Amino acid sequence: MARTRTQVAIVGAGPAGLLLGQLLHRAGIDATILERRSAEYVLGRIRAGVLEQGTVDVLEQAGVAARLHAEGLVHEGVEIGFEGRRHRIALKSLVGKAVTVYGQTEMTRDLMEARAACGARTVYEAGDVALHDWAGSHPRVTFRHGGESHEIDCDFIAGCDGYHGVSRASVPLERRQEFSREYPFGWLGVLADVPPPWSELIYANSARGFALASLRSPTRVRCYVQCSLQDKVEQWSDARFWDEFRRRMGEEVADLVTLAPSIEKSIAPLRSYVVEPLRFGRLFLAGDAAHIVPPTGAKGLNLAVSDVYYLHEALRDHYREGTERPLDEYSPRCLRRIWKAERFSWWMTRQLHLFPGDAFALRMQRTELEYLFDSHAAQFSMAENYVGLPFDEAARA
Numbered sequence: 088m089a090r091t092r093t094q095v096a097i098v099g100a101g102p103a104g105l106l107l108g109q110l111l112h113r114a115g116i117d118a119t120i121l122e123r124r125s126a127e128y129v130l131g132r133i134r135a136g137v138l139e140q141g142t143v144d145v146l147e148q149a150g151v152a153a154r155l156h157a158e159g160l161v162h163e164g165v166e167i168g169f170e171g172r173r174h175r176i177a178l179k180s181l182v183g184k185a186v187t188v189y190g191q192t193e194m195t196r197d198l199m200e201a202r203a204a205c206g207a208r209t210v211y212e213a214g215d216v217a218l219h220d221w222a223g224s225h226p227r228v229t230f231r232h233g234g235e236s237h238e239i240d241c242d243f244i245a246g247c248d249g250y251h252g253v254s255r256a257s258v259p260l261e262r263r264q265e266f267s268r269e270y271p272f273g274w275l276g277v278l279a280d281v282p283p284p285w286s287e288l289i290y291a292n293s294a295r296g297f298a299l300a301s302l303r304s305p306t307r308v309r310c311y312v313q314c315s316l317q318d319k320v321e322q323w324s325d326a327r328f329w330d331e332f333r334r335r336m337g338e339e340v341a342d343l344v345t346l347a348p349s350i351e352k353s354i355a356p357l358r359s360y361v362v363e364p365l366r367f368g369r370l371f372l373a374g375d376a377a378h379i380v381p382p383t384g385a386k387g388l389n390l391a392v393s394d395v396y397y398l399h400e401a402l403r404d405h406y407r408e409g410t411e412r413p414l415d416e417y418s419p420r421c422l423r424r425i426w427k428a429e430r431f432s433w434w435m436t437r438q439l440h441l442f443p444g445d446a447f448a449l450r451m452q453r454t455e456l457e458y459l460f461d462s463h464a465a466q467f468s469m470a471e472n473y474v475g476l477p478f479d480e481a482a483r484a
């Protein structure tokens with residue numbers, strides 16, 4: 088068994104794990120990242136693309152925002168389509184902030200390159216990762232790599248290994264409380280190399296179900312339609328997808344992309360989920376390992392960023408002060424922001440999707456949307472949440 092030591096063992100090299108590694112490196116704290124997949128596989132996953140201002144600020148602080156500023160697209164509003172009309176929520180003029188469109192894949196690539204440049208250790212294709220003694224004072228992580236067994240001694244373990252990872256699952260059920268909601272539909276997403284004919288995201292509530300016109304760059308669109316949980320990707324040819332998108336989005340928007348061949352197509356279920364607490368002895372959960380939001384509010388990636396920002400502050404202050412206080416604050420501090428993002432994502436999902444067979448919900452949905460389009464206060468509230476609520480200040484000793 089090959090034995091090494093680090094201060095923080097990070098499980099998972101998604102955005103949460105890589106960003107935590109980068110923030111800790113800049114704070115002078117040593118970390119090793121263990122990732123089950125290869126680097127190429129991680130970079131091939133098509134996921135989020137809308138960054139809050141707070142996320143951009145953290146990436147700047149982490150020293151990985153140069154390409155983001157050069158290539159990211161700043162959006163000062165979003166549109167909502169309903170009953171044949173489009174209504175703009177003017178984010179910037181309402182709350183003074185905008186969002187930036189920059190693919191999660193690009194952000195991941197920037198973080199991987201920064202990590203390689205500083206020589207920090209990342210083990211890709213680490214198999215059978217297992218967490219030990221996290222409830223005591225000497226945690227360890229074991230794994231298999233290159234046909235050999237390895238063990239890392241550490242001060243802390245950061246579980247950044249997503250919803251299906253090993254970190255949360257290592258904590259006995261009786262020590263954690265889970266809150267969840269499954270939605271009766273999924274999102275079918277298509278990526279296509281075609282210049283977006285829309286300049287801002289358009290969320291459409293139509294009688295046939297939800298659709299979203301989004302983008303990843305000036306030459307690439309990302310579009311979604313609400314679909315059944317029983318649907319398989321093979322049932323959705325490109326022609327069927329674009330036809331459905333066009334019917335839901337309206338032809339004046341959809342016409343320009345309806346001939347585009349897809350370069351990626353996938354179905355994701357929609358779920359709300361939170362585990363409490365986020366700290367178990369010397370194990371800390373962050374990102375999708377701790378919570379899931381339906382993607383309607385574009386909050387999943389952004390929440391992962393605020394979690395690891397709080398976690399790096401807690402670890403930094405702990406090493407400086409030599410006290411438990413910053414570590415004790417981590418979970419309640421994160422959960423305050425997580426629940427607000429859960430509420431907003433749930434609200435957006437409720438207002439924009441078709442919930443079959445619920446006539447009362449349909450009337451309430453129409454009433455909510457009419458109120459939103461007519462009320463400055465309601466638009467302000469949506470804008471304030473969409474651009475991202477401010478981070479909590481860390482309590483100082």
Ligand SMILES: Cc1cc2nc3c(=O)[nH]c(=O)nc-3n(C[C@H](O)[C@H](O)[C@H](O)COP(=O)(O)OP(=O)(O)OC[C@H]3O[C@@H](n4cnc5c(N)ncnc54)[C@H](O)[C@@H]3O)c2cc1C
Nearest residue numbers: 099101102103123134135248249252374375385386387388
């Ligand atoms: C299809 C899809 C679309 C999405 N769209 C949006 C969107 O539009 N907007 C938005 O804000 N969010 C979106 N999200 C959510 C967003 O992508 C996630 O919130 C974000 O990836 C969370 O980052 P993370 O690092 O916490 O988790 P992940 O990105 O899941 O990374 C976890 C990492 O841990 C690794 N891992 C897992 N198990 C182990 C193990 N046992 N050992 C070692 N490594 C392990 C995984 O391979 C992975 O690399 C979407 C998610 C999906 C799936």
